[in-house]
Amino acid sequence: xxxxxxxxxILFVLSSVSFAQQLGHHAKFPLRCDExxxxxxxxxxxxxxxxxxxxxxxxxxxxxxVEDAPTLFIIDTLQNKYAPAVFTHRLHAQMxxxxxxCESCHHxxxxxxxxxxxECHKPERQLNDLSRPSLKGAYHQLCIDCHRSWDSDWSKxxxxxxxxxxxxxxxxxxxxxxxxxxxxxxxxxxxxxxxxLKSDYDEAPVVTFYHKQHIFTFGLACKNCxxxxxxxxxxxxxxxxxxxxLEHDNCLPCHEKAIDENCEHCHGIxxxxxxxxxxxxxxxxxxxxxLTCQTCHKNQVEFSALNTNCNSCHKAxxxxxxxxxxxTGVQLDENHVEIDCETCHxxxxxNAKPQCTECHEDKSxxxxxxxxxxxx
Amino acid sequence: xxQSRRSFLKAMGTVSLTAVGAKESKATPKNVVSDDRxxxxxxxxxxxxxxxxxxxxxxxxxxxxxxxxxxxxxSVFETMRRPDHTALTVVNEYPAENSRQxxxxxxxxxxxxxxxxxxxACIVGAFTKQENxxxxxxxxxxxxxxxxxxxxxxxxxxxxxxxxIQPRIMKCDFCYETRTSKGLPTACVEACPTEAxxxxxxxxxxxxxxERIRKxxxxxxxxxxxxxxxxxxxxxxLGGQEFLRLGFPDVGTNPAPGATEPIQHAIxxxxxxxxxxxxxxxxxxxxxxxSSEEEE
Ligand code: SF4
Ligand code: SF4
Ligand code: SF4
Numbered sequence: 001x002x003x004x005x006x007x008x009x010i011l012f013v014l015s016s017v018s019f020a021q022q023l024g025h026h027a028k029f030p031l032r033c034d035e036x037x038x039x040x041x042x043x044x045x046x047x048x049x050x051x052x053x054x055x056x057x058x059x060x061x062x063x064x065x066v067e068d069a070p071t072l073f074i075i076d077t078l079q080n081k082y083a084p085a086v087f088t089h090r091l092h093a094q095m096x097x098x099x100x101x102c103e104s105c106h107h108x109x110x111x112x113x114x115x116x117x118x119e120c121h122k123p124e125r126q127l128n129d130l131s132r133p134s135l136k137g138a139y140h141q142l143c144i145d146c147h148r149s150w151d152s153d154w155s156k157x158x159x160x161x162x163x164x165x166x167x168x169x170x171x172x173x174x175x176x177x178x179x180x181x182x183x184x185x186x187x188x189x190x191x192x193x194x195x196x197l198k199s200d201y202d203e204a205p206v207v208t209f210y211h212k213q214h215i216f217t218f219g220l221a222c223k224n225c226x227x228x229x230x231x232x233x234x235x236x237x238x239x240x241x242x243x244x245x246l247e248h249d250n251c252l253p254c255h256e257k258a259i260d261e262n263c264e265h266c267h268g269i270x271x272x273x274x275x276x277x278x279x280x281x282x283x284x285x286x287x288x289x290x291l292t293c294q295t296c297h298k299n300q301v302e303f304s305a306l307n308t309n310c311n312s313c314h315k316a317x318x319x320x321x322x323x324x325x326x327x328t329g330v331q332l333d334e335n336h337v338e339i340d341c342e343t344c345h346x347x348x349x350x351n352a353k354p355q356c357t358e359c360h361e362d363k364s365x366x367x368x369x370x371x372x373x374x375x376x
Numbered sequence: 377x378x379q380s381r382r383s384f385l386k387a388m389g390t391v392s393l394t395a396v397g398a399k400e401s402k403a404t405p406k407n408v409v410s411d412d413r414x415x416x417x418x419x420x421x422x423x424x425x426x427x428x429x430x431x432x433x434x435x436x437x438x439x440x441x442x443x444x445x446x447x448x449x450x451s452v453f454e455t456m457r458r459p460d461h462t463a464l465t466v467v468n469e470y471p472a473e474n475s476r477q478x479x480x481x482x483x484x485x486x487x488x489x490x491x492x493x494x495x496x497a498c499i500v501g502a503f504t505k506q507e508n509x510x511x512x513x514x515x516x517x518x519x520x521x522x523x524x525x526x527x528x529x530x531x532x533x534x535x536x537x538x539x540x541i542q543p544r545i546m547k548c549d550f551c552y553e554t555r556t557s558k559g560l561p562t563a564c565v566e567a568c569p570t571e572a573x574x575x576x577x578x579x580x581x582x583x584x585x586x587e588r589i590r591k592x593x594x595x596x597x598x599x600x601x602x603x604x605x606x607x608x609x610x611x612x613x614l615g616g617q618e619f620l621r622l623g624f625p626d627v628g629t630n631p632a633p634g635a636t637e638p639i640q641h642a643i644x645x646x647x648x649x650x651x652x653x654x655x656x657x658x659x660x661x662x663x664x665x666x667s668s669e670e671e672e
Contacts, residue, residue: 034583034587040580125571127576130574130575130576130580130581130584131584131587131588133571134571136569136571137569137570137571140424140569140570140571141422141570141571144424144570148424148478149478160426160448
């Protein structure tokens, strides 16, 4: 046996010397041949190269927004059996943002802009590259993978007719229905006010997470946190009874410092009160309370105290001479409109109560108003 | 390397077959499989249980197929079905253990074993293993003894019990006559909308199967059913959970269960020569397999 192997081996080595010379340096790459070639014996004339081998795949490098995504695709390759399928692409792009972005479907995208499926998945199954599904296979594998993930009894959106209507229910020719579909978006999910979770940190086991506040006060979009969710996380039949869990990683992008140094930011003995800006020494009033955090805390991820001098934010037209006092809600009368700011706002401290004593012994704000109140 | 040895062994196989073949009776079953033999890879994590394959198979074989719309009725999954004389392939549903899947649907048909027990068991050579991997049955030779049904480790061959005249053994024939003998994909493969079924050369399918496992280790268990089971089969399966919990029998990796041999030995002693031929061919294959394993 061994001798036979040796003889065969020598024969083979002799016969393949010339071949090995041709292979040149790239055969020495630390890769298996079939990572780039789909056939057994690639030659220079027929290298049978895979289109996008994994190791050079960077994926999409030129992203566009969901609102720039194509709205609808009408897929009619199976027209003999079903009416054309209308695929709500933009709706799916929007939903995809919470699943992993465009890449969750446009996987293996070569560097550059998003490629349509047909770029790699050809309508006919390629028998020389069996690892790549045809267009139809690719559609079905991707679509059904999500659709059935929450639809265990196939009653909702994953039977054939959901995507491929019966001929009598063809909507691909109805501009009105198409326009409606193009507008369709995933409804904004209900956002619970607060989650009170129990952690295994014994000293302060209760973690309070104000979910709604993170969205409406702190201005986070769903996709900022929900990046790798699956549809089934919310839509599976048992999703409602599933416990939600929060990992440090979820909070890390914004709360790195707190996670490193200040456990009490989230952990406590009991439920914490929601964030209140007044506790920072700067209560938010009429105008400021409607702003998003980043409007003032520009380019900050973990917010820190700002200079409370109005001019530190209101730069351009809040200098004396250019300032219209009416934006504060007090329209100055003609006696006061010409006066320098610091006559009333001593030391330019606009936070403190304005003083009238420089000119009037018997007047004080807010009992007396140097003009009229126009809004509150 | 493997290529040249493969061709060498193949040539040897053919030579010895012609040498012995001349003396053999007509009933000698062929058992020369090509290295390029075909197969189908079934990815049970992709299958959706639409049963289009069942429908297509019936149409291809002229069996009553009914209305295609009825195939989306998933209540059939409430009972486990076996392929029988009315359906050469069936799809069954199993509870999923991998959270990626809600349920797993598994298509069942003849595995087209590399060392088919049905072929060994058939005393008149009605069953043959074709060079392209297909195991087919010849109506003209069958004497209706049904040894094949007993021998098959997957309980595949079925018998037309309802027919009194010329009842047939029915099993998936890999669409041999109409398709795979011409290199065309089987009817079920063509019908499968999700391409859960991949038709191609067996060795390529094995590569692809391992590639998928390598790329998605959470999706698959690291096992290609049929790569080694009963000595290798043309149909191969990928799964997200143990195959025992997908309705597959615990068959081990040894070919041709011994149960079939005593039948032949006891009753048809004069059929020993074919057995000797098997031993020779099996020996050559074994050598080939050993050395390719050594090489790996
Ligand atoms: S599965 Fe059964 S019928 Fe099919 S080839 Fe193997 S032994 Fe024969
Ligand atoms: S290969 Fe042919 S005979 Fe076998 S299950 Fe598929 S369609 Fe039916
Ligand atoms: S046609 Fe394909 S997806 Fe449908 S049941 Fe058969 S193997 Fe599964």
